[in-house]
Amino acid sequence: MKVTLVDSSLRDGMHSVAHQFSAEYVAQVAAALEAAHVPVLEVSHGDGLGGSSIQYGWAAASDEALVRAAAEAVSETEIAVLLLPGIGTLRQLQHARSVGATVARVATHCTEADIAEQHIRWAREEGMRTVGFLMMSHMLEPSLLAEQAQLMESYGAEVVYVVDSAGALVPGTASARVAALRNSLECEVGFHAHNNLGCGVGNALAAVDAGASWLDGSLRGLGAGAGNAQLEVLAAALERSGHETGIDLFALMDTAEEVVAPAIPEPQTIDRTALVIGYAGVYSSFLLHARRASEKFDVDTREILLELGRRRIVGGQEDMIIEVAAELRARRASAEAA
Numbered sequence: 001m002k003v004t005l006v007d008s009s010l011r012d013g014m015h016s017v018a019h020q021f022s023a024e025y026v027a028q029v030a031a032a033l034e035a036a037h038v039p040v041l042e043v044s045h046g047d048g049l050g051g052s053s054i055q056y057g058w059a060a061a062s063d064e065a066l067v068r069a070a071a072e073a074v075s076e077t078e079i080a081v082l083l084l085p086g087i088g089t090l091r092q093l094q095h096a097r098s099v100g101a102t103v104a105r106v107a108t109h110c111t112e113a114d115i116a117e118q119h120i121r122w123a124r125e126e127g128m129r130t131v132g133f134l135m136m137s138h139m140l141e142p143s144l145l146a147e148q149a150q151l152m153e154s155y156g157a158e159v160v161y162v163v164d165s166a167g168a169l170v171p172g173t174a175s176a177r178v179a180a181l182r183n184s185l186e187c188e189v190g191f192h193a194h195n196n197l198g199c200g201v202g203n204a205l206a207a208v209d210a211g212a213s214w215l216d217g218s219l220r221g222l223g224a225g226a227g228n229a230q231l232e233v234l235a236a237a238l239e240r241s242g243h244e245t246g247i248d249l250f251a252l253m254d255t256a257e258e259v260v261a262p263a264i265p266e267p268q269t270i271d272r273t274a275l276v277i278g279y280a281g282v283y284s285s286f287l288l289h290a291r292r293a294s295e296k297f298d299v300d301t302r303e304i305l306l307e308l309g310r311r312r313i314v315g316g317q318e319d320m321i322i323e324v325a326a327e328l329r330a331r332r333a334s335a336e337a338a
Contacts, residue, residue: 071100
């Protein structure tokens with residue numbers, strides 16, 4: 001089976017470096033990825049177009065500068081951007097297209113596919129490759145997730161993704177969701193894995209067996225939470241499983257080892273808080289926010305994340321992290337006073 005691998009090191013991987021990759025570095029990585037025959041690479045702030053802000057973290061360069069740098073460094077590899085309606089705007093997508101983006105990945109919470117209609121339709125009409133992203137897919141049963149995917153397909157999406165934003169899926173639950181989409185759609189199906197439960201590559205392989213033909217990964221596993229499926233490992237595992245990727249595996253390994261590894265502050269690991277994100281089913285990009293709230297209110301980060309999971313808090317509700325931390329601190333003070 002032919003699998004299209006998408007590198008997300010320069011978008012989701014931005015979370016691992018507080019969104020501080022420079023335009024020059026983006027160009028260097030993009031050129032190396034093209035040399036390794038990676039067909040699609042994603043570029044933008046970690047939270048997508050328009051994410052650079054006091055709430056999500058200021059980036060070292062504008063989305064337009066990053067996209068332009070990547071586009072000018074490649075000749076065949078397609079440049080993708082991520083847009084979360086409500087964080088990014090249609091105008092920002094238009095600007096990204098004008099400087100070289102050819103793939104639009106429009107992401108919504110798994111129950112809110114309808115808010116992507118305008119953006120997917122526009123991108124399709126403008127000749128961009130259109131991709132729908134159903135985030136936090138673990139929160140919706142497979143049949144209901146497929147209904148949301150059908151909406152995205154009806155708007156013009158050429159690929160619809162099951163997105164494990166929390167790293168909360170395991171192979172069985174990942175494959176069930178992908179199979180539900182594969183049985184309900186005419187377009188292609190993709191899978192985006194996070195590694196909070198250590199299942200990133202395993203889930204991606206299960207997704208392919210269930211019918212996914214697009215898979216995301218990142219070099220050295222960079223990404224929010226415990227990171228994404230490690231791209232160079234995923235490429236090797238796919239080939240050992242008999243799937244065709246078209247990737248130059250040694251060139252990809254060299255890029256990971258010689259270009260990416262020296263540029264990151266510390267290796268991507270599954271520490272106790274990243275593990276709790278997957279266990280609690282919380283959005284992976286909450287990790288750094290929860291750690292800051294933990295320090296400010298002197299509350300265990302894991303308690304914050306578990307409470308966020310109990311309340312089913314999703315991306316876009318980052319303000320609740322502070323509220324939850326303050327409430328937990330108040331509860332503890334009340335208990336101590338009693």
